[in-house]
Amino acid sequence: MDSKHPRNPTRSLLLNHARRLFAERGFSAVSMRDIARSVGLQQSSIYNHFDSKQSILIELLRGHMLTLNQCRNDWLSDEVSATEQLIAFTQFHVAYHIDFPDDVFIAYMELRSLEPDNRKALVRLRDEYELSLQAIVQQGVTAGEFQCVDVAVHTRAIIAMLTGVTVWYRHDGRLDKDTVIHSYVTAALQSLGIPANDVAHQHELKKVKHV
Amino acid sequence: MDSKHPRNPTRSLLLNHARRLFAERGFSAVSMRDIARSVGLQQSSIYNHFDSKQSILIELLRGHMLTLNQCRNDWLSDEVSATEQLIAFTQFHVAYHIDFPDDVFIAYMELRSLEPDNRKALVRLRDEYELSLQAIVQQGVTAGEFQCVDVAVHTRAIIAMLTGVTVWYRHDGRLDKDTVIHSYVTAALQSLGIPANDVAHQHELKKVKHV
DNA sequence: GTCTATATCGAGATAGAC
DNA sequence: GTCTATCTCGATATAGAC
Numbered sequence: 001m002d003s004k005h006p007r008n009p010t011r012s013l014l015l016n017h018a019r020r021l022f023a024e025r026g027f028s029a030v031s032m033r034d035i036a037r038s039v040g041l042q043q044s045s046i047y048n049h050f051d052s053k054q055s056i057l058i059e060l061l062r063g064h065m066l067t068l069n070q071c072r073n074d075w076l077s078d079e080v081s082a083t084e085q086l087i088a089f090t091q092f093h094v095a096y097h098i099d100f101p102d103d104v105f106i107a108y109m110e111l112r113s114l115e116p117d118n119r120k121a122l123v124r125l126r127d128e129y130e131l132s133l134q135a136i137v138q139q140g141v142t143a144g145e146f147q148c149v150d151v152a153v154h155t156r157a158i159i160a161m162l163t164g165v166t167v168w169y170r171h172d173g174r175l176d177k178d179t180v181i182h183s184y185v186t187a188a189l190q191s192l193g194i195p196a197n198d199v200a201h202q203h204e205l206k207k208v209k210h211v
Numbered sequence: 212m213d214s215k216h217p218r219n220p221t222r223s224l225l226l227n228h229a230r231r232l233f234a235e236r237g238f239s240a241v242s243m244r245d246i247a248r249s250v251g252l253q254q255s256s257i258y259n260h261f262d263s264k265q266s267i268l269i270e271l272l273r274g275h276m277l278t279l280n281q282c283r284n285d286w287l288s289d290e291v292s293a294t295e296q297l298i299a300f301t302q303f304h305v306a307y308h309i310d311f312p313d314d315v316f317i318a319y320m321e322l323r324s325l326e327p328d329n330r331k332a333l334v335r336l337r338d339e340y341e342l343s344l345q346a347i348v349q350q351g352v353t354a355g356e357f358q359c360v361d362v363a364v365h366t367r368a369i370i371a372m373l374t375g376v377t378v379w380y381r382h383d384g385r386l387d388k389d390t391v392i393h394s395y396v397t398a399a400l401q402s403l404g405i406p407a408n409d410v411a412h413q414h415e416l417k418k419v420k421h422v
Numbered sequence: 423g424t425c426t427a428t429a430t431c432g433a434g435a436t437a438g439a440c
Numbered sequence: 441g442t443c444t445a446t447c448t449c450g451a452t453a454t455a456g457a458c
Binding site: 024025026027028029109112113147148149150152153154156157158159160161162163164167168174175179180182183184186187188190191192193195 | 235236237238239240320323324358359360361363364365367368369370371372373374375378379385386390391393394395397398399401402403404406
Binding site for chain 1: 434
């Protein structure tokens with residue numbers, strides 16, 4: 001059935017509008033009528049493209065999680081120091097979260113709206129992502145580059161700190177994207193005991209390499 | 212009407228169960244029947260204690276926000292250095308968030324479920340709390356104790372970092388509450404450029420004073 | 423103050439014409 | 441592939457007996 005092909009334009013439109021609505025109001029508070037009307041269709045027409053409301057959510061969450069891991073792997077290389085890896089991770093994470101805040105918000109809030117099997121698969125992808133940062137932190141602690149009380153707690157602390165950018169960042173706000181990223185890179189590195197002078201130095205190196 | 216007095220036991224029971232259900236499934240996904248059945252009542256009996264579903268949410272959110280600000284004011288004194296204030300704030304914030312994760316989660320997620328007027332009043336209380344941390348960070352930067360790129364961004368970064376404890380902390384987990392708090396105090400201070408040795412020292416001082 | 427019964431509405435999903 | 445019409449269910453809220 002061609003209508004269920006990922007590149008069907010009506011289907012893509014529905015996905016994009018559902019993403020925005022789910023992020024704004026929450027999955028349970030959005031009706032199929034809301035989604036249909038936002039793209040100028042009748043409610044029943046959605047079922048030509050998706051099996052159910054839940055299947056729309058699953059596709060949004062799977063797409064986000066897979067893309068996040070894929071982009072992370074493309075961006076990072078593991079042939080550098082833990083400090084350089086942390087800088088690269090932070091730059092990637094904040095930039096991605098600034099660009100796709102709706103996906104991030106839905107992934108954070110609506111995993112519970114999934115049936116158990118679907119939820120488990122997505123939690124695995126989320127854990128994979130978080131553990132990739134934990135490996136960096138552990139490597140830095142082992143090498144004596146980083147100082148922290150507990151690697152697992154500190155990893156979660158950094159992830160939460162960076163992800164919070166989605167709550168307040170606005171494209172027309174006081175600070176531009178690069179400044180915001182620089183702020184978070186400094187905060188993340190300093191949180192692990194890297195002095196501010198070294199931060200500025202390393203950060204600059206990384207920016208020349210990757211941006 | 213006595214049934215709507217705050218200390219009515221059935222009313223308190225309803226509030227407590229609604230809090231747990233809203234945190235687990237989200238406001239929109241919980242029905243009045245769910246709340247009533249969880250305390251052994253019929254659905255219509257709730258209306259003897261609350262005017263509407265929305266009024267239950269308002270009472271939970273208002274209670275949380277007022278208590279949070281009140282407890283913070285009781286805990287902190289502003290006659291010490293910015294570093295000492297930050298330690299006290301972090302200890303309070305993490306401890307409170309460990310103790311009342313459901314309130315925190317609902318406050319984060321369900322402000323959007325409120326009608327505009329009610330939402331505005333609560334956003335004001337939330338901002339008041341966040342600005343109290345921003346004042347500490349600003350004081351530390353001005354005094355040369357703290358290093359950061361942008362005070363507002365770094366304040367939000369710290370709040371998000373600390374609040375994240377609600378996502379993963381379990382009372383029967385690997386780490387006890389004091390160790391978790393110590394981890395976050397270290398992370399917060401280091402993020403502002405305070406060296407780890409000083410952190411251990413100051414933190415100990417603070418613990419002796421307050422615990 | 424709790425109950426049963428009911429009103430009114432909107433939800434997700436399906437059937438079948440075009 | 442979209443439409444209209446409809447099914448079935450459960451939602452919030454109210455009325456009135458006890």
